[in-house]
């Protein structure tokens with residue numbers, strides 16, 4: 001159990017921020033690194049080009065790789081989950097009539113891209129629903145068939161907190177020759193990821209939630225067997241071999257930088273984002289994802305016990321330890337989240353679920369306040 005890390009964050013005592021799935025607060029020291037990068041931008045001649053263009057993004061990539069259990073060569077730097085998913089869609093070619101599986105109510109960045117691919121190829125979207133007591137894993141396993149070309153799913157459903165048993169889904173998908181594309185935005189850094197057991201084709205995570213980082217900086221794993229053949233979305237100069245030598249950039253190169261670097265977003269060195277992103281990833285790795293997950297598992301259990309007398313129960317039989325989607329009673333006031341925010345208790349509502357996502361800064365005081373205020377409102 002990791003003790004409260006509240007002192008590392010800029011969280012006033014009276015604020016109960018239980019909304020990491022919406023946006024992870026950046027630790028103070030990471031924000032200081034970000035502020036320094038803005039100060040540097042005021043004096044470009046003081047910036048060390050080797051560090052800013054090459055070394056810092058490489059450190060970000062290597063730290064991110066550790067969260068996936070991958071090597072730096074397998075990671076592309078991306079601005080958004082939608083970018084990594086677009087990379088996957090560009091490089092997968094489902095047959096006409098084959099199926100692309102998505103979960104019911106899945107986050108739109110992981111749906112629209114498949115609708116567009118289906119339109120282009122004649123494949124069909126199959127939306128997998130689950131019944132109340134069914135897990136997403138069982139629902140997905142029942143849907144995977146010879147027709148499945150792509151399984152595009154998260155590790156954790158963003159509204160109900162349901163976990164997908166990815167090793168089992170991956171095995172079933174591979175048995176049918178289907179590709180596995182993952183959106184890890186609501187799990188990477190907070191839930192261990194077993195790359196060897198899961199073997200995704202593509203797996204992306206936006207960096208501003210459980211990775212605590214700046215907006216518009218994320219990570220995408222690309223399986224080695226796609227790295228040589230797949231096409232990037234952009235043809236940025238820095239992704240080509242020899243781009244370190246600024247004097248020779250117009251000796252145009254057909255070869256790319258090694259591994260997944262060819263898929264990096266344009267301007268991936270992102271000087272005003274990467275230093276803060278590095279500080280966040282270092283912090284997460286220092287705590288350790290196993291310990292983060294175990295600690296948040298205890299916190300969410302405490303929340304379940306505190307709100308159970310109000311009739312709020314987890315919406316899924318197999319939830320991720322860090323994540324709560326609680327089914328709200330039918331007579332819940334429409335402005336519940338607003339009223340909680342007025343008391344400085346921050347959560348989200350997604351559909352008829354109250355989403356409560358604590359992090360290492362939350363403690364008993366936050367949980368007691370949440371339960372007390374919910375009791376008054378409900």
Ligand SMILES: Cc1ncc(COP(=O)(O)O)c(C=O)c1O
Pocket residue numbers: 021022079080081082083107109154158183185186206
């Ligand atoms: C599951 C999931 N994926 C992705 C995102 C963000 O997507 P993008 O980075 O494409 O804006 C969110 C944001 O809430 C999310 O919950």
